[in-house]
Amino acid sequence: MAVYALWNNKGGVGKSYLTFQIACEYARTHPTTKVLVIDLCPQANASSMLLGGIIAGEGHLDDLSGASPKRTISGYVEERIASPYGSPNSGANYVLKVHNFNSFAPTNLYLVAGDEELEVQSSRVSRAAQPGPTDAWRIVHSWISDLISDIRTSWDVTDSAVFIDCNPSFTIYTELALSASDRLIIPFSADGSSKRAVRAVLSLVYGIARHAGAIQSEYVINSSRFRMSVPKIYSYVGNRLTQMNAGSASAFKTVVNTIGTEIWDVWRASPNSFAIHPTGAGAPSNRVDFRKMFQAEISDANSASVVSGALGIPISQLQAGQKDLMGRMITVNQSQLDKQQPNIREFVRAIE
Ligand SMILES: Nc1ncnc2c1ncn2[C@@H]1O[C@H](COP(=O)(O)OP(=O)(O)O)[C@@H](O)[C@H]1O
Ligand SMILES: [Mg+2]
Secondary structure (H helix, E strand, O other), X not given: OOEEEEOOOOOOOOHHHHHHHHHHHHHHHXXXXXXXXXXXXXXXXXXXXXXXXXXXXHHHHHHHHHOOOOOOHHXXXXXXXXXXXXXXXXXXXXXXXXXXXXXXXXXXXXXXOOOOOHHHHHHHHHHHOOOOOOOHHHHHOOXXXXXXXXXXXXXXXXXXXXXXXXXXXXXXXXXXXHHOOOXXXXXXXXXXXXXXXXXXXXXXXXXXXXXXXXXXXXXXXXXXXXXXXXOEEEEEEEEOOOOXXXXXXXXXXXXXXXXXXXXXXXXXXXXXXXXXXXXXXXXXXXXXXXXXXXXXXXXXXXXXXXXXXXXXXXXXXXXXXXXXXXXXXXXXXXXXXXXXXXHHHXXXXXXX
């Protein structure tokens, strides 16, 4: 079972929302597998949703982050900063059973919660990756892999599904997330800057130059120098592409097609950056097969999505009707659920 990172160097494309939905759905449909979410984004949006949403989830996050020692990713990172080059094997101290906080969550779902303090820790993590032993960079970039293996060891399993939610910008903790991941899920939305973000991901992670003389990222240079693996592209997820009214439909289509062409060009230029799946499948030879393997779409479920995230109820468990959202009654229509539930189910069914 692979480690999946959800990342795009653009914000607001659905990384956190999809981490929440995908992890919950994967856990629901694989009740005997332990599923772990690691939240490496200081906004901690995925953690907030998992832990019960905007009121309950945020309250739990405050408690976890305020505890001494912290019971969030920042607690673990703090331990590693204190002693960067030897693993304390303490990762299991930071994992939470999500169901204990949110009764809507499957009982086999676990979380290492996000923490805004990651932002403050970031420069100290970077410093740890520089001097010290010659392979300081490699050791620091193994911190999250260490965390995952500590947790797997404590569970007495070698395998479990892992989903990592990332920060948009390519900070050191995003690098750590990528170094721990096997596969990359790249959500994007239907706007012009999504095309640029698709390219940015390629240059930052794979060193695919966008123009002659472009500077390579330290991440590309050091990953190759220390022979560390980088995740392979698993899927581009067009999220909320259908959020349009009749008048703007053709404009949206044009943008989506342009991004589709960009992704197809990437494949042709750099097929080795992609994770052919499922295991045993052959490489796609035409654009239709390529789309089937590497592209997915998730619809906008409008207020159903808002309610799902705000109350921490996975979309698959959300039912139509009136929902109390902080004292206001919001209507969730079956038609909204019908838009997104099948997308999430289908996407997760394909995850190995
Ligand atoms: N498929 C969707 N349908 C409806 N709302 C969505 C969908 N995906 C994301 N959203 C909403 O869009 C906003 C941005 O998503 P988010 O996951 O926070 O983006 P990111 O993590 O990439 O910055 C959030 O309010 C989220 O609830
Ligand atoms: Mg996010």
